[in-house]
Amino acid sequence: MTLTADFVIATAVAYVGLLFLVAFLGDRHTRNRQGGFLRSPFVYTLSISVYCTSWTFYGAVGTAARTGLEFTTIYLGPTLVFIGWWFILRRLVRISHDQRITSIADLLSSRFGKSSPLGVLVTILAVIAIAPYIALQLKAVTSSIQAIAGSSEYGHGSIEGWDEVGLAFGVAAGMALFTILFGTRNVDAKEQHHGVVAAIALEAVVKLTALIAVGVFVLYAGGGLENIFTRAAEQGLNIHATETFGDRWIATMLLAASAIICLPRQFQVTVVENSDESHLRTASWAFPAYMLAMSLFIVPIALYGLTTMPEGSNPDMFTLTLPLAAGQEGLALFAFIGGFSSATSMIILESIALSIMVSNHIVVPVMLRFSADDSPGDGLGVRRLILNARRLSILLILFLGFSYFSLTRTSDALAPIGLISFAGVAQFLPAILAALFWRDASTKAAVAGVTIGFIVWFWSSFLPSFASSSPLVAEIMQNGPAGLAWLRPQALFGLDRLDPLAHAVFWSLFLNTTVLIVGSLITSQSALEHVQAAIFLNVARHGSGEPNPLRGSATADDLFLVARRVLGHQRAFDLFREEARQTGTAWTSIEPSPNFIHRLERELAGSIGAASAHVMLSKVVSGGVISLEEVMQMADETQQAIEHSQALERASAQLRATAEKLEIANRQLRLVDQQKDEFLSQVSHEVRTPMTAIRAFSEILLSEDELDQAASRKFISTIHKESLRLTSLLDEILDLSALERGERVWESRPINAEETLDQAMRVCDALARQNRTRMVSGPRASVAIVSADADRLSQVLINLISNAIKYNDAENPEVVIRSRIDGEQYIIEVADNGSGIPEEERGRIFDKFYRGRNGEAASYAGAGLGLPISQQIIARMRGTLELVPNTTVGACFRATLPLAEQEKPSEPEEEARKPASKRLRTSV
């Protein structure tokens, strides 16, 4: 059997028939069983493999033959994007699920305030940018048919006499028909393509198996990997990548990485056709593995082809011509089907994706503008119009691809053509990344950035591909337009050191990004942009917590008419019935809630894109462009920001307060430390005085033998007196320190404080007589029950009274003791008629060892601990001891104690009779 063009064309048609069957079964399968196998992550991964087109199948070998390892960058770029799926792809998929995004134009238009102009711009640019890519597929299929036709004498069969262009036209027409039949049967972009995806997955398997089969054949025929490389090296082929890792390497890797995100068909399969976010998880490693498997045999095939095929053979066709030359016609046919698979899957999906963009962003908006009347028609009108628009766009897209092919057919390599497309769609990347990550990117800036990027791309990458067919272009390439050398397409602004591709990529993306960033900084966003930006950025955090962009009044009838126009009667009916069921109202009296309008908008967006759906609903839902809810959301965000900053302020105020408290505590610590030092030095001083006396007198006693009895007795008595004083001083210090540390425990119980006061007065009576002081009992409370220790209270009162007696320097000294009950307080006052306490000493009178000037002078002075101890004791009884201010004559001390709660003055007798202790401390 000899392979002829007729035979392979017939096989290809049969293969297409098989694909149809698969697509049909796939559709039925998903309808019946909710997806099942066809919605598995592996089918999803295989459908993503539509990335590997005939560029891979044929062109990669050609690239490897011409420039070595460079072909790997086309797959390494996507590999990197997929292993980093968590950061970009996951967000894209999530946003698109939430927003019912149908295409890359829809994504950008939706993010940038549902901007129709941006959607139109992206659509038109995508169609232009993809033309070379379609041309590449046409060229590959045409070349592969020609390769088979030329391989034998009668190979041409019925295409005898067809030139390349005619053949390509035939292929394009066939592909257009095929795609229309395949992809434009239904409208909802979300639901329609499971059959297509199934067929694409099958094609992915076929092309991988075919390439591996050829690879294994080459390894076998070439005698193993080592032999192939050795022979190539012997023939003088440069098998080392000496020039590979330069600017071109970086540029192609960047382009490939952006292409896997920005190519309309990749967006379609990766994002739009994704039915479950977790599928991305599998694809993250399985798709790179697929590309690795595709690439494994490329280099051996290229080298084996270069060493065995005659000079001048097209290296792009080695995958096909090597088996042919070896007489392996079965394998050659399989390889042809593999190449055909990779080309058809690309063309089908690319034109479906592009046609969705064209119909949603150009045809539907135009139709909406020109059908101002709200006549709903039969509901099928819009659907039919959309389908026809898509069919027309498919024809247009393939025609553009064919035109590009026929204008540039003299260039022979496949890969450079593809790279032109990659560089074109890469112009969407800055806007997409800004959409995902930058809240402040504005629509105007995005439009400007994409436009500038495209102009530069068109000038430096697209235009030069016509140089071979157009003398004018060749002239511009050489000398620049109108002799402006700095505008030469491949040496813009005089930059001629870079590889042309790297040059185009650098200038287009650099200017694109710069304009986007600077433009966003100097322009401001509209309200809707603001809201959409927030939704896009918050998607990872809040899921679908989006607002309803449309709010207002609309009747259910209006909405139903709109829905029926786009979705068809049945779908619209189902939607409204579901709403009626949920709200529990009758079908005719549905009050369209904001949620329902929002759901409707998303449903419509699934069919006609976000911008069109928005426009369409805006026509019936009255209310401004910006709704109350949007304002609320913006207010919410502002509120959140304010709250955040307030929280920060609070935190910093707390910090300040804490620091102040620390500062105060520190000051107090220092003060206490200082007081401790003073206390110690005072104690030493107080102890030293009696100790000195004791020492002096005991030394006299020891050294003077001739002391008379009376003198020594006097000395001994002095020593004794000083010892007593010392002991008493030490007792007081211990007592005070114990009181301060809270170590003195006594039992407080209800006592009649008046009795204790009487007792204290009796004790001091002798002292008063001794000093000729009159002790006067002033007004007294009859009974005062307080919770206290009688001994301790007595100690305090004796201290106060004896002080009043001792320090009274009046001529007719008098001490008045008063007591009264004031509310819940029992108050005792001890006043004298002496010279009082000077103003400047009042503040320190309760300090330890402070005796005042009078005290210092008095011979009977104590250690100056009586008052501090008394104050401590009263404080322990929850009372206060103070010096009454502003007394005209003498000093007046006031002790205030709370009355015991359960004891009321009305029934005091029993408590008053409780025995008070007789043990009184008189040493104070």
Place this chain on the structure above:
Amino acid sequence: MTRRKLIAAALFFTLFGVIALLPPLVLLFRFDARIGGVPVETVYVFVLWAILVIGARWFSRVLPDDDQLLRHSQDREP
């Protein structure tokens, strides 16, 4: 590893892949040597590729399932 660390590790892994595939690092392997007949830079690119695939498979299993997280958080904040 905590969720945050895992995500950071995934980011680092991706960036490592980028750096390892770009000059100047890749230039380290551009010298005249062959492993089993295959030039060393070719072996490097493909082995690195395989490592990236294996690493991506590991990460695909261990990276947190945000979907569930999301559903929880949506339950909590209506």
